[in-house]
Amino acid sequence: MLLHKKEILNLLAEEPEALHFASLLRAFGGRHIKNELKQIVDDLVRSGEILRLRGNRYTLPGADNSGTVQGSISIHRDGYGFVKPESGGEDIFIPGKNINNALHGDKVSVRAEKSRSQRGKLEGRVVAVLERANSRIVGRLQQSRRGATVVPEELRIGTFFTVPANAVNGAVDGQQVVIEVTAWPVGGRPPEGKVVEILGWPDDPDVEVQTVIRKFDLPHTFEPETLAEAQAIPSQVGKNDLKDRVDLRKLPTVTIDGETAKDFDDAVSIRQEGHNFRLWVSIADVSHYIEPGSMLDREAYLRGTSVYFPDRCIPMLPERLSNGICSLNPHLDRLTMTAEMLFDQQGRMLESSFYSSVIKSDARLTYTKVKQVIIDGDEKVLEEDRGLAPMLLQMKELALILQTMRRQRGSIDFDLPEPEIILGLTGQTEAIIKSERNLAHQLIEEFMLAANEAVARFVSGQEMAFIYRVHEPPDPTKLTAFRDFILPFGFTLEMQGDRVEPSAMQRLISDAEGKPEERLVNYGLLRCMKQARYAAENLKHFGLASSCYTHFTSPIRRYPDLIVHRLLRLALERKAGTLGKKGQRELDRIGSTLSEAAEHTSTRERVAMEAERDIVELKKLQFMQGRIGQEFDGFIAGVAGFGCFVELSEVFVEGLVHISTLADDLYNFDEQNHALIGRRSGRTLRIGDPVRVRVVAVNPQARRIEFVLESHSTVRRDVAAAQPAAPEEYPRIPIRGKRPVPKGAGNGNRRR
Structure with missing residues (x-):
């Protein structure tokens, strides 16, 4: 009798209980087919098509009886x-x-x-x-006498892939390649693959970027149909586009962004009315140009967000839109959705309104120029735009009022440094510095936060489907551990049982400000926090201490903002009584997909963040490879059982001082106090201690920089360092590339 695996699968699908091998044997003819049946069943188990349970029983994956x-x-x-x-x-x-x-x-x-x-x-x-998660793997080809293998760029894959001689396809030893998996691991046999793309040599900056793009499977080219749709959109605002729009072109309006930004999706204006401030936040009306269900819309949804690398951007929308008609470029008519808000001297919002509009930005300002006016008092930098300086000073006043109001209600401000990658003409990393963040940045953040919150409250008040930006309370277990963790340093975190108020966390941050443990407290608290995400239900925003929040201010680079714009327009029609059947059908359509869209865009955001972090890590390693043997000043940023992590002062880079390299003494890891303590000298290595280290090795494949300690100055010896032992649990300093920050993302946690 010739058995087919389909017969076995059909039988198991019909049975409510897992079947013993003896039952399978009886069902297919008895003992004379035992060997044949066993071989087929074993193959099905290895391929994952059926499960083997205890007692030699078999069932389909996911069946209720599988346990x-x-x-x-x-x-x-x-x-x-x-x-x-x-x-x-x-x-x-x-x-x-x-x-x-x-x-x-x-x-x-x-x-x-x-x-x-x-x-x-x-x-x-x-x-x-x-x-299987990936049918294609990017990695480095290695040739040996035994044959070719590919070591994946993603270290967590944890195994190499063998490549038969006839599947190398011209790749040579040391090159970055993409392979297509042809056989998955079975038993002790490694997986196999064939080379389908040769990226090039790993030290080429462009190959680095292409490697990260393949590693995270980032859509990086647009379909021809998508580009054709973009090309068909006019490059200028026409008269028909102005119908039913509020004309704000005579209102003094500016964009404020970083020096390298090209896609300007927000513009601001302000006017003082007695003791109150009237603020206009106008956002690019991307929804006017992107029809739901079009190729532009589908591809924007697929990407979910723009991805920013140090030397380029992978945009959510084609550049004809993102840098062209949708971008609020100066001195050009642009279509916008405006949030107009009136605030009093305490930062309370007295009124708000929302409408379609048209603006003409008077100037494209940078954070540097705005800082020179509102902080340095140098109004000469705006000689070409003489009327803007007084407006910027009014913006400064309102921004400080809003910031104070937010902090009073408990909003948490993690003022954490971020790196700026300085690239040379060839794309090589020339420096890694801490990017400046000052009141000019905070000014725009406060205005975007206010607009996001105002839109969320308005639309949710219409009792209709909506997509929220939510941030759930911290994990109680982590919070309790962190409270005990900081106690030896003289800090306390007020908790009510297993709960904590945002205001208590902000007080702790303020208490640590300017002290050696400031970084420890900030990063430790950050690790207790859950990740902000999108949701179709209002779960509030813990970090901002906001009861209702969304993302409205970056529709050029975030798909959820585009959804919010569509819902805002429908909410305005609903309030005015002009929604109609077509509008109701569109509202029902969006509402039926919101949960799925929220989950998808949250996932795409996390992928983008990982990719951005990964490319900066590569740039960091590339930069330090040319500095082996050099000495740098730094401070201890983390302590673990195998050594301590040191962040350099001159460059925004972190590396490991392994415990085996501490030659002056034998060091024990005090697990209770989370410290490295010398047996003979009693010398303690703790977070915040200034140190001088020498670079001894850089391992790009392991993503590791190794230091040795040259000198160490203990700031305080009476308190042991408090650091979790496991490398994934210590308050690591996240290093990310400088990127145009989506407005309204929030202080310290830029994707709030």
Whole structure:
């Protein structure tokens, strides 16, 4: 009898319970086919099409009787992983020995149980891989006498791919390539692939960027149909476009952005009315040009957000739109959606209105120019625009009022430094400096936050479907651990049971300001926070202490903002009683997809952030490769059982001083106090201590810079360092490339 695997799969699909092997044997003819049946069943188990349960029973993945849960696996570079169940609930820890051929990102089926060693937390074993995350892998080709292999750029994949001689396709040793997977790992056999694209040599700046693009599977070219739609859009505002729009072209209006920005999606204007301030925030009306369901719309949704690298942008919209007709370029008519708001001297919003408008920006100002006016008092920099300086000073006054009001209600301000990558003409990294952030940046942030909140309150007040920007309260377990963590440093975090108010966190940040532990407190608190995301229900925004918040101010580069613009227009029609059947159908259509859109755009945002962080990490490594042997001043930014992490003062770079290189003494890691303490000298290595280090190695593939300690000056020896032992748990300093920040993102956490 010749068995087919389809017959076995059909039988298991019909049975409500898992079947023992003996039952399968009886169903297909008895003992004379035992060997044939066993071979087919084993193949099905290896391929993940069926599951083998205890007692030699078999079932389909995901069946109720399997005792398993499904979810995507996230694998740490050290080999262990976590699975987030699709059905919700606690993440499941997967020891390295139980990953069973799964690769990072795969959808897997896991059997979980409470762990005795992990204090009752869930621990599991991968029983089947249901869906592979990536069919293409980017990595470096390595040739040896045994043949060719590709080491993935994504370290969390954790295995190499063999490439048969006839599948190398012209690639040579050391080049960055893209392979298509032809065989997945089975048992102890590594996966295989064939080279489908040769990117080039890894030290080429453009190859670095292309590697990151492939690694994160970023859509980076537009479909011809999309470009054709963009080309068909007029490059100038026509008379018909002005119908039913409020004409603000005579209102003094400016854009304020970074020096390198090209897509200007927000413009501001202000007028003092007695003791009150009337503020206009006008945002590019992208929804006027992007029809729902068009190729432009579908591709913008697919991307979700623009991605910013140090030397380029991967835009959400074609440049003809993002840098052209949608960009609020100076001295040109541009279509906008305006939020007009009136504030009193305490920062209370007395009234607000929203409408379609047309503006003509009077000037494209930079943060540097605005700073020279509102901080340095140098009005000569605006000689060409003499009437703008008084307006900027009024903006400064209102921004400070709004900032004070936000802090009083408990909004959390993480004033954390970010790097600016300085590139040479060839694209090589020449310097990594801390980017400046001053009142000019804060001014725009305050105005964008106010507009975002005003729009959210208005639309939600119409009792219609909406997409919110939400930020849920911190994890209570992490908060409690952090409260105990900072106690030896003399800091306290006020909590009510397992809850904390945003104002309590802001007080702690203020208490630490200017002290050696300031970074420790800021980054420790940041690690307790959950990630802001988009949602179709209003879960409030903890970090901003806002009961209702959204993203409205960056529709050129964020798809959720485009959704908000469409909903705002429908809300205005609904309020005016002009919605009509067509408008109601559009509202119903958007409402039916909001949950899916919120989840998708949140995911795309996280991918963009990871890609941006990854390219800056590569630039950092590239920069330090030419500085091996040099000495730098810095400070201890983190402590772990295997050593301490040092951030350099002259360049925004972090590296590891391994405990084995501390030659003056034998150091023990005090797990209770989270400190490295010398056995003989009692010398303590703690966060914030000034140090001088020498660069001894740079490992681009491992993403690691290694230092040795040359000198160490202890600021305070009476308090042990407080740092978690695991490398993923210490308050690491996130290093990201400088990018045009979406307005209204918030202070310190730019994607709020």
